[in-house]
Amino acid sequence: MLKAAFNASISKNLRKKNFNWPTNSKFKKTKNILPIFLLAITFALGVQLYAQPSAPAEQKAKPTIVAIIGGTLIDGTGKDPLPNVVIIIEGDKIKEVGPAAKVNVPEGATKIDTSGKWILPGFIDCHIHLGTESSKLEYYQDSNSLATLRALQLMNMYFRCGVTAVRDVGSPVEVMQALLRAQKNGYIDSIRVYPCGDLITITGGHGYGMHGSLAVDGPWEWRKAVRQMYAAGFKYIKISPQFTLEEARAAVEEARMLGLHITAHGGGFSDTIPPTMTKIAIKAGVECIEHLNEMDDETLDLMAKRHIYNVPTLYTYYASYQRNGINR
Incomplete structure (x- = not known):
């Protein structure tokens, strides 16, 4: 019923627009062209929607930067402990390790004071x-x-x-x-x-x-x-x-x-x-x-x-x- 009502509504609207349907032998019945016409409309709408520019993707949030400052590092390699160390962590990566005098702490970094403490690998x-x-x-x-x-x-x-x-x-x-x-x-x-x-x-x-x-x-x-x-x-x-x-x-x-x-x-x-x-x-x-x-x-x-x-x-x-x- 829904399909019939829809087709009837479309035909009525088309008649109001004074569309002249072909009457030659190729198109003996108007109902034969209606599905083709609807398919063309659907295809055109699909192409138009596909061509619409998509919304710009959200920029990825920058990874959090953490600075561990002031502790004594034992890095597990056999080297002597390194006092007053700074460790820069960006996201889930250790980006830099060294003495406080040689490592710059990035602006906006979250700082963790580890003075008087020991830092070891897991x-x-x-x-x-x-x-x-x-x-x-x-x-x-x-x-x-x-x-x-x-x-x-x-x-x-x-x-x-x-x-x-x-x-x-x-x-x-x-x-x-x-x-x-x-x-x-x-x-x-x-x-x-x-x-x-x-x-x-x-x-x-x-x-x-x-x-x-x-x-x-x-x-x-x-x-x-x-x-x-x-x-x-x-x-x-x-x-x-x-x-x-x-x-x-x-x-x-x-x-x-x-x-x-x-x-x-x-x-x-x-x-x-x-x-x-x-x-x-x-x-x-x-x-x-x-x-x-x-x-x-x-x-x-x-x-x-x-x-x-x-x-x-x-x-x-x-x-x-x-x-x-x-x-x-």
Whole structure:
């Protein structure tokens, strides 16, 4: 009905304008030309609107400039501390660093007086599990949403302590994905996270059943597990004992093919019985070993010979030994 009324209205208006419709054989019925006429009007209007100059784009706001003034800088390069320093930060970039006598503070900069204080680069924690439960009660009541909130709380706590980046070596996939996506979309503003996703172990292995572990058996399943973490968006892989040389080597080969870094849990009970899991991981070709306790000299020498990195987590064991009355 609406279409018919519209067409009738158009025809009426056209008659008022004394339009003479053609009567030859090409145009036997006026209704045949009406859609063509309307299409021409629509096209003309579209061209006119397209040709209208667009509103000028808003100029981008200039980044905020912050001047940190008067503190003593330890820059982490091994240089001597630099007293009475000025650091100019523009947006999220450090633009200039130097003695107060040589650095000009831009006009309008926000000034932060750090006289009598020390200034250091952000610290990095190379071994953390942001998303895993921290108590037996949490273990039985945990969920991905709760783990995400717990991880965010830990990230913000780190930030307040001067830690600006962490390497997460085993947390639930969905938790890590949510945090990374939230940072990318600007929902949260916190420290940088470099996650592995699930740690990969065997049925009954170290971490088995933990929220944030993936239990698989046999070399082909280990390859598949690495591919799963890759497909989930992770660039780092963590394997955990027990594992055979074939399983560990399959994971390493797959990680290398996909351009991923790979590390292995080492030390502890798994290194007290032959063959030690750390030796197997090293022979398989991992790039790094987590933890350091219970390793013999032969294992440490093999790590040094093959230039394997180590994250010792010394304080973790110190606190554990103190808590359990172990004198080491």
